[in-house]
Each structure stands twice: as structure tokens, then as C-alpha cells.
Amino acid sequence: MASQRKRNPNGAGTITKRKDGRYQAAVYVLQPDGTRARKFAYGKTWADCDAKRRELLDKVDNGVPVPTRSAKLCEWLPYWLDNIIKPRRKPTTYAKYEMHVRLYLVPRLGKKTLEKLSARDVRRALKEITGAATAATARESHRVLRSALSSACREELITRNVVKLVEAPTVSPYEGRVWTLEQTADFILTARRDPLYAAFMLAIGLGLRRGELVGLRWQDVDFENRTLQVVKQRQRVMGENYEDDTKNRRKRTLPLPVLCVAPLRWQRLRQEAMRAKAGAAWHETDLVFTTRTGRPIEGSNVLRSFYRLTDEAGLPRIRVHDARHGAATLLAIGNVHPRVAMEILGHSKISVTMDIYTHVPDELKRDAIAHMDRMLGRRPR
Structure with a gap:
């Protein structure tokens, strides 16, 4: 009698082969808003795709939220601060990043989705920040946004970091005064x-x-x-x-x-x-x-x-x-x-x-x- 085909247990995800030859894994994950949705991951081989499936399951087991759709910057930046920066960096660093996100980045770029954010959008926002504050502030906002999008790349939410295509504003070095x-x-x-x-x-x-x-x-x-x-x-x-x-x-x-x-x-x-x-x-x-x-x-x-x-x-x-x-x-x-x-x-x-x-x-x-x-x-x- 033919042996029954083994199936993954419920919640373990599935792996299928696409028409373009790549493999696709689908796993139900916890989203930042508390709901559950399917998250897709892709690989050139079945083994690569299975490794990504297991990574997603590890996050599910540990209760780590995973965004499943093209999040807006007003959604991703707070998530990045609370789940990536706050646990790993000093409180002073978190406070500085949070200030730039709240005062400069979200008001100017918050409605843009991660996938549709362009270098032109970033360049325009940096110009506005320079006019509203200083070039040094805009340069720091550039660094914060670049770090946030690098994390989004590692999470496979986007394929490239457009901030790296935009030069940071030039700032004259601070000349501290010294007493005689x-x-x-x-x-x-x-x-x-x-x-x-x-x-x-x-x-x-x-x-x-x-x-x-x-x-x-x-x-x-x-x-x-x-x-x-x-x-x-x-x-x-x-x-x-x-x-x-x-x-x-x-x-x-x-x-x-x-x-x-x-x-x-x-x-x-x-x-x-x-x-x-x-x-x-x-x-x-x-x-x-x-x-x-x-x-x-x-x-x-x-x-x-x-x-x-x-x-x-x-x-x-x-x-x-x-x-x-x-x-x-x-x-x-x-x-x-x-x-x-x-x-x-x-x-x-x-x-x-x-x-x-x-x-x-x-x-x-x-x-x-x-x-x-x-x-x-x-x-x-």
C-alpha cells in the first residue's frame, strides 16, 4: 500500500513552486496591529525558501510582529523604533531617533509607502527640514531614515534603500571656541x-x-x-x-x-x-x-x-x-x-x-x- 504523503502541521506554512521557477513560502504571522495574516517569502531553491519559512516560524513562536503588506512610513518608523532600536541601543540614541521621526520624518514622508518612496521624495523632505531647522538636523534625519530603511531591507519589506541614493546635506564642522x-x-x-x-x-x-x-x-x-x-x-x-x-x-x-x-x-x-x-x-x-x-x-x-x-x-x-x-x-x-x-x-x-x-x-x-x-x-x- 502506498505510504501517505506527510503534511506540515497547521500553522507551519507551505512551500510551492512558482511559474518563474522560484519557490514561495507562505506563513501566518502576527502583524504589528495584533491581527494575523499570511506572509510570503521567496527563494531560488526549495532549501533557501524553507530556511526563510523557518525564520518566520521562529518569529511567530517568539511573538515578534512581522508586517505583511507594504507599510507606510508612519507605520514602519514607530515599529522600527520600538522593536529594533529601543531594545538594542542606548536610551539617548532612541530619544534622538524618536525626535527626528516625530518632528521631521513622519510629518513629511509618513504617508508614503516603503515601496513607493523615491529618492526625489527624500531629497525634497531633506530640503524642507533644512529650511525649517538646520542642515545639521537634516543630515541627522537622513542618517535616521537610512538606518530605518536598511532594517526594512533586512526584513525583506523592500529590495533597496533609496536613501543611499541621496547625498546627505553638507554641514560645516563645528568650530568650538577655546579660552586662552x-x-x-x-x-x-x-x-x-x-x-x-x-x-x-x-x-x-x-x-x-x-x-x-x-x-x-x-x-x-x-x-x-x-x-x-x-x-x-x-x-x-x-x-x-x-x-x-x-x-x-x-x-x-x-x-x-x-x-x-x-x-x-x-x-x-x-x-x-x-x-x-x-x-x-x-x-x-x-x-x-x-x-x-x-x-x-x-x-x-x-x-x-x-x-x-x-x-x-x-x-x-x-x-x-x-x-x-x-x-x-x-x-x-x-x-x-x-x-x-x-x-x-x-x-x-x-x-x-x-x-x-x-x-x-x-x-x-x-x-x-x-x-x-x-x-x-x-x-x-
Whole structure:
């Protein structure tokens, strides 16, 4: 008696051969709106098609939504944010992407379907974003949309990423302002009695980022060996204050400059006095810079204090982050090797450090030219 043909169990999908010679798999999947529909996948061979069928079944088993029709950008972009970006990227990255999707991409391109989106549509939208905001904002929106459509390609919702056909808007590089040594000394003198004096000294002396300053803990400060570890940072994203790894997830141990030791000791004494005054209302966090009750301070408060002291000293306004450029400039003046400066500042690539090193003061350039003159002048004629 002929054996019965085996059939896949219900829900396991089917594979059929098309007239064009390719194979087609069909599987019922969960859609982002909660309904179930058939999803098709294609392959040149039966094995290729079966592998794609199994991938779809794995998503079904794990409850992962899979779009089945040509979704509009207003549907795909939120799905991409919640299911691909949010679980894998930092909250700061998710918040930045979400802002670009909500304010710039969906209002201009949301009604377009993934398949019908053209390079002309993208180019027109980027021009509108540049006019409404800045070229830098449009460039970042270009990057966000390119990433979203690359994910759509991997999901086999589209066959190509049209954003890659459109050049990103050109943006002039930001030229951060750097104080002179005299101006830096004036700021230090003005900030000496400020509660955040030690934070500003660390920003100027070691180039710590704002998030690294508010995330610094006493356990990371070693007065005996005069070292400081940069391990964590604190950020506020979408109304929530959270602790995270440092930028580029690089931990670094730095020698503590003498000019930072006394301010840190003063900060510890000041915090002990605040702890005694707060009593039972004190919240122990081990953070170096806190409020009067021991709670973490906001990075925005650091910025406000920095601007206030800058105005009091009569200095041109710069960003707290520009103090990192000032620290890099001081390292360059001291002939510190760029690789060493890279480790101190926590840059991910030596090219970032070199970009800052190219903006050295004029007197350093003159010294370099004079040194070259002396070296070449010794050559026999």
C-alpha cells in the first residue's frame, strides 16, 4: 500500500513552486496591529525558501510582529523604533531617533509607502527640514531614515534603500571656541567659591564630559594614589534620569592633577556638612556632586552654573563640552602625544583627537615653525 504523503502541521506554512521557477513560502504571522495574516517569502531553491519559512516560524513562536503588506512610513518608523532600536541601543540614541521621526520624518514622508518612496521624495523632505531647522538636523534625519530603511531591507519589506541614493546635506564642522590661558585662569578665580567648583576643575583639567561629572562616585576617586576612574555617566532622557556606561563604553583611569585634588577634598568636606544638616532626609548615593539632600544633580544645572560664572567673569560664552577642547589644547601645548591625549579624553578614535589637535593656538604653531627653521638651518649648504 502506498505510504501517505506527510503534511506540515497547521500553522507551519507551505512551500510551492512558482511559474518563474522560484519557490514561495507562505506563513501566518502576527502583524504589528495584533491581527494575523499570511506572509510570503521567496527563494531560488526549495532549501533557501524553507530556511526563510523557518525564520518566520521562529518569529511567530517568539511573538515578534512581522508586517505583511507594504507599510507606510508612519507605520514602519514607530515599529522600527520600538522593536529594533529601543531594545538594542542606548536610551539617548532612541530619544534622538524618536525626535527626528516625530518632528521631521513622519510629518513629511509618513504617508508614503516603503515601496513607493523615491529618492526625489527624500531629497525634497531633506530640503524642507533644512529650511525649517538646520542642515545639521537634516543630515541627522537622513542618517535616521537610512538606518530605518536598511532594517526594512533586512526584513525583506523592500529590495533597496533609496536613501543611499541621496547625498546627505553638507554641514560645516563645528568650530568650538577655546579660552586662552588667561581667560581660563579668570574663570577658575571666579568659580572658586561655587558649589560646583571641583566639577569645573575636572572639566578643565581632565576634559570630563558633563554626564561623567554628574555620574562620578567617591569610590572612583583615589586620593592616596592620586587617580580618578571614569566608569559611569548620568543622563536625563525623556524625563527620566538614568545611569549608563560612558560614551563609547570605555572606562579609563586618569592621574589626578594637583589642581583638582584640593577642590575635591573641599567638595567632600562640604558634602559631609550637608549630610549632617539633612539628617534623615539624606539619600546616600556615593555621588561626588549632589543636591543638599544627596540626590543626583542635573546636567542642565551644571550648564546653568557654568554660564552664570562665565558671565560674572566677563568671558565669552563657550559650552561646557568646549572645556574638553581647552583641555586638549593644553595637552597639545605641553607636547603630550596624541595617543596619550586620546586615552585621557576618552576618544574612540585617534582621528577625533587629531581633529582637536589641529586647532592649536597660534603661538604653538609659531614655535613649531621656529623649530623647523632651526632644524633646517643646520643642514650643510
